Amino acid sequence: MNLGINLSFAIKRWVEPEVWAELVSRQLGLRLVQFTYDLLDPWWPAASRDAMAARVRRAAADGGLEIESAFSGLANYCFDGLLHPEAEGRSASLEWWKRAFDVAAAVGAKVSGRPLGGMSAADAADPHRRAQRYRDLLESVQELTVAAKQAGLQRLQVECTPLAREIPYTAEQSRKFLADLEAQCAVPVTLLVDIGHALYQPLYGPDARMPHWLHGLGRSIGAFHLQNTDFQSDSHWGWPDKRGLFDLANFAREVKEAGLEDVPAFLEIIYPFELADEAVLSNITSSVLHCRREYAQEAVAEQQPA
Amino acid sequence: MNLGINLSFAIKRWVEPEVWAELVSRQLGLRLVQFTYDLLDPWWPAASRDAMAARVRRAAADGGLEIESAFSGLANYCFDGLLHPEAEGRSASLEWWKRAFDVAAAVGAKVSGRPLGGMSAADAADPHRRAQRYRDLLESVQELTVAAKQAGLQRLQVECTPLAREIPYTAEQSRKFLADLEAQCAVPVTLLVDIGHALYQPLYGPDARMPHWLHGLGRSIGAFHLQNTDFQSDSHWGWPDKRGLFDLANFAREVKEAGLEDVPAFLEIIYPFELADEAVLSNITSSVLHCRREYAQEAVAEQQPA
Numbered sequence: 001m002n003l004g005i006n007l008s009f010a011i012k013r014w015v016e017p018e019v020w021a022e023l024v025s026r027q028l029g030l031r032l033v034q035f036t037y038d039l040l041d042p043w044w045p046a047a048s049r050d051a052m053a054a055r056v057r058r059a060a061a062d063g064g065l066e067i068e069s070a071f072s073g074l075a076n077y078c079f080d081g082l083l084h085p086e087a088e089g090r091s092a093s094l095e096w097w098k099r100a101f102d103v104a105a106a107v108g109a110k111v112s113g114r115p116l117g118g119m120s121a122a123d124a125a126d127p128h129r130r131a132q133r134y135r136d137l138l139e140s141v142q143e144l145t146v147a148a149k150q151a152g153l154q155r156l157q158v159e160c161t162p163l164a165r166e167i168p169y170t171a172e173q174s175r176k177f178l179a180d181l182e183a184q185c186a187v188p189v190t191l192l193v194d195i196g197h198a199l200y201q202p203l204y205g206p207d208a209r210m211p212h213w214l215h216g217l218g219r220s221i222g223a224f225h226l227q228n229t230d231f232q233s234d235s236h237w238g239w240p241d242k243r244g245l246f247d248l249a250n251f252a253r254e255v256k257e258a259g260l261e262d263v264p265a266f267l268e269i270i271y272p273f274e275l276a277d278e279a280v281l282s283n284i285t286s287s288v289l290h291c292r293r294e295y296a297q298e299a300v301a302e303q304q305p306a
Numbered sequence: 307m308n309l310g311i312n313l314s315f316a317i318k319r320w321v322e323p324e325v326w327a328e329l330v331s332r333q334l335g336l337r338l339v340q341f342t343y344d345l346l347d348p349w350w351p352a353a354s355r356d357a358m359a360a361r362v363r364r365a366a367a368d369g370g371l372e373i374e375s376a377f378s379g380l381a382n383y384c385f386d387g388l389l390h391p392e393a394e395g396r397s398a399s400l401e402w403w404k405r406a407f408d409v410a411a412a413v414g415a416k417v418s419g420r421p422l423g424g425m426s427a428a429d430a431a432d433p434h435r436r437a438q439r440y441r442d443l444l445e446s447v448q449e450l451t452v453a454a455k456q457a458g459l460q461r462l463q464v465e466c467t468p469l470a471r472e473i474p475y476t477a478e479q480s481r482k483f484l485a486d487l488e489a490q491c492a493v494p495v496t497l498l499v500d501i502g503h504a505l506y507q508p509l510y511g512p513d514a515r516m517p518h519w520l521h522g523l524g525r526s527i528g529a530f531h532l533q534n535t536d537f538q539s540d541s542h543w544g545w546p547d548k549r550g551l552f553d554l555a556n557f558a559r560e561v562k563e564a565g566l567e568d569v570p571a572f573l574e575i576i577y578p579f580e581l582a583d584e585a586v587l588s589n590i591t592s593s594v595l596h597c598r599r600e601y602a603q604e605a606v607a608e609q610q611p612a
Contacts, residue, residue: 011384011385012384012385012424013427014427015391015392016392016428041349043349044395044401049394052392052394074379075384076381078344080318083323089354092350118579120320122584166316182476187580234581272539272540273467274506274539276508
């Protein structure tokens with residue numbers, strides 16, 4: 001099993017690259033990292049951004065960490081992205097993606113990704129506009145694969161989200177989306193499946209199960225996001241959490257049965273901004289220990305690694 | 307009482323200016339609006355951004371709405387802002403503010419604001435660096451008041467947040483901050499007090515009460531954010547919500563006693579992205595009715611306005 005961590009836990013707290021690199025390698029005992037654009041906004045002026053990205057790359061190398069990918073977090077999930085109802089909004093999102101590719105390459109990642117965006121309620125309710133947004137989206141992603149290749153990236157990664165106004169939101173729609181893109185992309189497009197998205201019961205019903213996604217998408221899955229959830233929200237809780245119900249050991253078995261144990265699985269926990277730093281450090285440490293035991297099946301002791 | 311609404315409820319759903327303007331004026335029966343930068347990111351390329359802002363201004367005018375202010379939402383709260391530990395991060399934030407002033411002026415607002423930023427855990431733990439961040443912050447805000455004036459704005463508004471790593475986070479620190487700025491600003495700096503921040507018990511203790519903030523800050527308060535909360539998180543829930551404990555009618559009495567009934571109070575509800583649109587529409591409607599009855603003391607009926 002290929003366990004790593006998304007740096008979401010570090011935002012606004014352990015912001016300096018040397019600080020989070022030390023936390024990940026020594027406190028958490030991991031080496032596989034997904035960088036989050038919540039630590040370095042692709043919009044920031046290029047000179048500032050590039051200096052900061054170079055520092056990220058150095059700190060990761062010094063800490064023996066591999067930054068496999070760079071991914072959007074909370075900040076850019078607030079906007080409609082490539083499905084914005086206005087042409088100006090969609091073109092701003094294209095620009096964001098291209099700037100993000102530069103950041104990804106600069107921090108040493110091979111892959112960049114995010115959810116593609118959300119339709120407005122009005123567009124989603126109109127079959128004609130909905131179809132137009134989908135056609136535009138295919139064109140935008142094809143254009144972006146060219147930019148990703150130019151930036152030196154190997155793949156573009158698209159996150160599935162639990163909203164019917166977003167694309168793609170089901171395994172079936174994801175397959176159609178990839179088929180519609182096929183043979184027109186400069187680099188491969190893969191999917192990121194977040195278990196808290198995939199099992200969101202208010203949208204997918206009480207019988208939603210991971211094997212449906214795993215067998216439906218197979219090798220199209222480029223990465224997983226791990227989180228604890230009650231299946232009633234996109235929770236992004238850690239372990240322990242008395243509200244959480246997700247059985248990680250069972251998920252590890254399902255991933256093995258699907259032959260996907262090499263796919264990187266990044267723990268992505270999102271803490272309230274106002275939560276005390278000590279509480280976050282304690283919970284991210286116990287969450288990683290839980291993932292190492294239950295998902296990676298390491299024989300790690302209860303106490304924190306040295 | 308001066309009740310309005312922050313457009314946070316509309317993000318990723320009712321994105322088109324004509325759509326939210328219709329919702330606010332007809333469904334919710336309000337006319338005072340605080341625009342959120344979560345609908346129009348100041349980072350977007352100027353040509354796109356200006357065209358979108360012009361559409362916002364037109365839609366608000368057509369709907370009879372007043373956009374009193376423009377304020378940052380969730381997206382920019384993810385970053386450290388003017389307190390970023392790296393000089394490049396702080397300079398990017400200065401640039402964000404200046405771009406935001408242009409958006410605020412273009413949508414017709416008089417005021418622009420946000421929380422100032424957060425220190426990293428490492429900076430906050432180091433008395434020397436902490437003091438340096440504070441001095442730099444005063445300089446940055448002074449510089450920004452000049453830019454705000456040039457953009458044609460009347461005030462710059464700073465939100466108090468419930469984190470000891472952020473500035474300002476208490477009524478006492480807010481007073482000192484304003485005093486330290488005094489006579490060096492090109493436009494006045496006022497404070498936005500969010501009741502869910504001000505009464506966050508894990509930081510301020512179980513005895514935190516609004517009169518402490520109201521009488522401590524008085525006319526330095528430029529606006530309120532209203533939300534329902536359990537005092538254990540920065541909840542941003544609406545009404546009804548079985549978890550929420552905030553007594554809005556009592557707050558209205560406290561605001562009157564402090565002589566601040568003319569200060570705009572913007573309802574700011576943040577819904578999970580994945581929540582169904584119908585549920586959000588129903589809750590924002592009942593929340594506004596609750597605010598109109600309990601805060602503005604209007605005699606409105608239970609049913610939705612026509």
